[in-house]
Amino acid sequence: MTRDEWLAIVASRPAPKASALARTDRIVSIDVTEDAVATAKVECSIHPRCFVDRLAFLKTPAHGWQVIAKAYRMVAATASV
Numbered sequence: 001m002t003r004d005e006w007l008a009i010v011a012s013r014p015a016p017k018a019s020a021l022a023r024t025d026r027i028v029s030i031d032v033t034e035d036a037v038a039t040a041k042v043e044c045s046i047h048p049r050c051f052v053d054r055l056a057f058l059k060t061p062a063h064g065w066q067v068i069a070k071a072y073r074m075v076a077a078t079a080s081v
Contacts, residue, residue, distance in 0.1 A: 016046060016047060019047075021047040022045075022047070023044075023045055024043075024045045025042065025043060025044045025045060026042070026043050027040060027041075027042055028040075028041040028042060028043055028052075029041045035059070036058060036059040036060070037056075037057070037058060037059075038056075038057040038059075038065070039054065039055065039056050039057070040053075040054075040055045040057065041053070041054055041055075042055060043075075049074050049076075050074065050075050050076045051072050051073065051074055051075065052072065052073055052075050053070060053071070053072045054070070054071045054072070055067050055069070055070050056068050056069040056070075
């Protein structure tokens with residue numbers, strides 16, 4: 001699957017807010033290792049799944065902080081309500 005195909009699939013999904021699903025996302029940690037490099041650990045709930053995301057950021061004069069890489073894994077599944 002290409003990046004564009006994946007993005008089209010994601011764009012076609014209904015937003016959790018539109019489905020009245022509660023979100024319990026939180027930033028677990030942020031580590032700024034240099035003036036222009038940082039990483040973050042984020043827990044995200046996309047009902048009924050829960051994910052842990054690891055994000056890498058790069059700060060540039062032209063664009064500020066941008067996510068340049070993401071790794072994630074599903075950590076739990078909850079029953080549908």
